[in-house]
Amino acid sequence: MTQPETKTAETTNSNDDYVVGVDIGGTKILAAVIDAEGTIKSQSKTGTKAKQEVDQVIDRIARCIRRAIKRSGLETSQVRAIGMGCAGTLDPDTGLVILAVNLGWSNVPLRAKLEERMGIPTFIDNDVNVGTLGEAVLGAGKGVKDLVGIFVGTGIGGGIILDGQLFHGANKLAGEVGHMIVKAGGPRCGCGNRGCLEAVASRTAITRQLRKAILKEGKKSILPKLNGGNLDMIRGGALAKAVTRGDKLTTKIMRRTEKYLGMGIASIVNFLSPQMIVLGGGVIEAMGSEFIDAVHKVTLKYALPNTMNDFQIVKAKLGDEAVIMGGSVLARRMLEKEPLEEKIDEA
């Protein structure tokens, strides 16, 4: 076959240019073989079983990757690199996971342990950063240089892309949108403080408000029925259905959620003036574009004049594949910075 003469790592379309993207979360591991155009050739999924020993969990990650490669029909030696997004606080330069509460890990040299098992150059970053990179390069933010990804689920995470690159900041922890304070003295957050965006606009915050209104104040709502008869951690789908069916309590709480999200985004717009916010995560996926439009209106109200020119708030496109897709981008970009030859020399 003939190949195009000019090519870059991100646009090459060649049958032998594959990397693996991996998403390591507290409950599941997802691995996929992805080509240079961002097309998934094969994937594999497994439970994390985070309660097992660290090395056992890392063995599971390696097995999941090998299975995805096998399904693609490739040999492991044909995979150029692995790019992983991992929940928690980590150092992308050293590949050390400093603290991952969901995994029960502290100071785990994930990159080194995976490279040892797989013999392939491996790169890691925080899962929300990697998801944001995926959206920026292969998803909703294609062609946008400066954007912020905000993912609203059980918590609220974020990632910053400046000049097309992930921005990590001095302590490599930039992007913690969920812990920007929007309501001083407000509800207690999982981080121990009060009034964080996560404490007023995450699924956890929504659940807390619904539980209080229904269980303590006796407010009526069809929500418990839609959520499988309980109010433990309310699914996005149940929220969306309750609003669609005109449930007053849920609608009121979701209006409040829109307001806080809009304020948080306005803080970002006034401070950083990005071109775009990509909104993703379970709550956003379920609530859809009307919810995003409402958030946009609140942002417009709280943003300073002229900060919203050509500014967009868009829904994430990649869904559950954001991290594996972003992992493939991370792998390719890092390969460009760190040529394979050097990695082989080291080995």
Place this chain on the structure above:
Amino acid sequence: MTQPETKTAETTNSNDDYVVGVDIGGTKILAAVIDAEGTIKSQSKTGTKAKQEVDQVIDRIARCIRRAIKRSGLETSQVRAIGMGCAGTLDPDTGLVILAVNLGWSNVPLRAKLEERMGIPTFIDNDVNVGTLGEAVLGAGKGVKDLVGIFVGTGIGGGIILDGQLFHGANKLAGEVGHMIVKAGGPRCGCGNRGCLEAVASRTAITRQLRKAILKEGKKSILPKLNGGNLDMIRGGALAKAVTRGDKLTTKIMRRTEKYLGMGIASIVNFLSPQMIVLGGGVIEAMGSEFIDAVHKVTLKYALPNTMNDFQIVKAKLGDEAVIMGGSVLARRMLEKEPLEEKIDEA
């Protein structure tokens, strides 16, 4: 005299390497001739008289610059460039002042009008951005790559330096720290919204709280006496004196101000993870290092673990000279980007 063989625009020490830095505010204009080491050779100050016609005010700016040059003993032709910081919303690329409420200007091509009068390459940026650049290169932030400048006075302004450069964002309006929302539903801000940092921690916010407590609630305080018998816009010096003398009301309100500033900074730390915050402006200058230490403690409480490693909050060093010093840095940097020859070709 002999000159060092290797030199850059910022470190050259030569008797014929001068630029002019200018600070254009709503009440005064300050211009200074500054050498390559950031030493002020001469300066000149004049009232802005913002109520005059735009062209008259710009004539005043030009006269102020000429007077500063004359005082330095140089000829105008010996000045390589002019760098100006101007209050308001402006486009540094086109040199257009879009809106400057304090000056009563909208859509004023300040750069072009000044170049026409002076015949010297001229560069402009927002005054707080320019002040932050001054602190980053010649003041408290020397050697720091990523920092945020926060200036607490009548309002709260800010500037962002990333990788040693001013960061403007998509709409060139980045850095509006004062309009990050920290207290949803809180006091009304000058911008029309509620709960902005400026609405809870600026001199305006402090004055509002003191007026309410003293005039409406009849609380006792030595503050009015220290502020010249009135409570119109309370000076930083009066606040500092009242706290030093143990005035309970003022102390309580300043503790609250520390709290909100610390929360605002924690939001920035969690979101952007800068290396340093430079705190300046009238309130900070007057209150001094104990106040900054208290703000630091609040930030530490609200920042996520590991975000504060090697992170510093420092007091601005350049005081009223931050904008003229930053103007000199702006002028030198823009000259490097836009060689003088091109400017002459255009003329």
